[in-house]
Amino acid sequence: MEIMVGKTAGFCYGVKNAVDNATKELESNEKVCCLGEIVHNSKVVKELEDNGMIFIKDLSENTDKCKTIIRAHGVPKAIYEEAKEKGIELVDLTCPKVLKIHKIVSEYADKDYFIFLVGNKVHPETLGTASFCGVNSHTIEQEEDIDDAVKNLISSGKKNLLVVVQTTFSMEKFDKYIENIKSKIDDTINLEVINTICNATRIRQEETAEMSKLVDYMIIIGGKNSSNTKKLYEISYENCSKVICIEDKSEIDLSELNGVDKVGIMAGASTPQKSVDEVVELLKNT
Template sequence: MNHPQEILLAEPRGFCAGVDRAIEIVERALQKFGAPIYVRHEIVHNTYVVNDLKAKGAIFIEDLADVPPGATLVFSAHGVSRAVQEEAQARGFSIFDATCPLVSKVHVEVAKLAKEGYEFIMIGHKGHPEVEGTMGQLDSGIHLVEDVADVARVQPGQTAKLAVVTQTTLSVDDAAEILAAVRQRFPQVREPKQQDICYATQNRQDAVKLLSRQVDLVIVVGSPTSSNSNRLRELAAKLGTTAYMVDSADELRSEWFMGVARVGLTAGASAPEILVKQVIERIKALGAVSVRSMDGIEETVKFPLPKGLKIDAVTGLELRERSPETGA
């Protein structure tokens, strides 16, 4: 048998609440203020999403000097440093912050504990915009560790007040291993009340663990820049299942499917379902006859939009903020 017979879909997969919200912020800003809307960094790490928003009038920049005075600017879902926030305000832009609320929660924690005199160890990937944003909440006092070996090299100024924070899109297992090393070296370290790794990252990794055992091959839909998508591919491979990550159906190679009876398919938190559908069609063209969804957690998380972007779908008018006390 040379071609796949069945495609098994991971549940959950694809967009998380933070990505949904970030894309909607850009789309609503375009609807309300017209093009162009400037976005600092890719709104989410997905080529298709970014190209789609570019076509609608979004302009993606890295340097705020490229944004004209008085323009509308959106911060990406990954969050930004305090210096970027202050520069954007000083330049007089109209700002909408699409930082994922779960990333903002880490920023708030860092600011609060820093006031109490804490230094931080951050578990994350050097150069990732989320890590730059979180470390940029303070001028100093955050030490980045990428692996267990880094933990031995950290030299905090003091250890009486030391807290650990985590990039939200890491491998749950890798982060746990690094955290154990941090705990061993700094037994008094303060940990977050709830883990920083986000619910969607955790759920998608748990689903891949279940999926990998049942298939001969795992395909992850996601862009090379997407941290959580990369972790899904690595996780499947670590569990002993051949795994590839593709940005689109065009990247699938027919030779990957030779001798494969069942293909597992998932998508990172920034990858839209349309790409999953296109991948399914391509695998069907190679001979797959059935598509089945796994049982999995149904995600119901939804994050509110920022003030000034809540538009009534029918009238197109801005919705008035309801008061939580009166409901009016």
């Protein structure tokens, strides 16, 4: 059985930066909190927890006012204000690419633009970015949301519209949404589109699409809550009849691989290299 492993599988720059720096903070501080899961991967979270990291859902849980890590996805503006008020020192490990989107939307909101933010409505990154967009904004997750977004734009009376997108959103869907938005607004609206999908995401999605066309069985490794992992699964499913999404090698049913000639392995941005290596080893020994 031939095994293909994606060149782009595993930690992206932002996740690596967050995990490495969180580990350093643990080495030099007695107590460190992290607001939310540092990445959407239970193995990574457990390893940090075993080394003393305290994961909290809310700053109010940080009664000792210990140093608190902001993960790569970023947080809503209000968290920075709350931390300041409570005297909690933040270690901001928000990915620079996400911080750049916060800066863009803040600047455009100040220039009186209405903002459409395309992304998963409950994803922490989208919630964070939405808070920097201000009141004149609308989050679009499904194509059906575009009608309401356009209605809000028109009732706001704004003549300038900016569209940005969650860093891990599907390129294909985003292009489709833009065409749909263009068809629903007239020439009186000045439209500016900034494609803020992360390059690492785009390249990984492209590689996944190519690989899934070449293999008979595709294994996607990533956290159950990981939005970018879910997208890799969807992309693979379009090209390959058998695709599984796992967090750990123990979830692979080896009997399904009987008669399979080529297996492709891809991993989401929050998947450690160790998880990829374990799957490769398991398949090699099958």
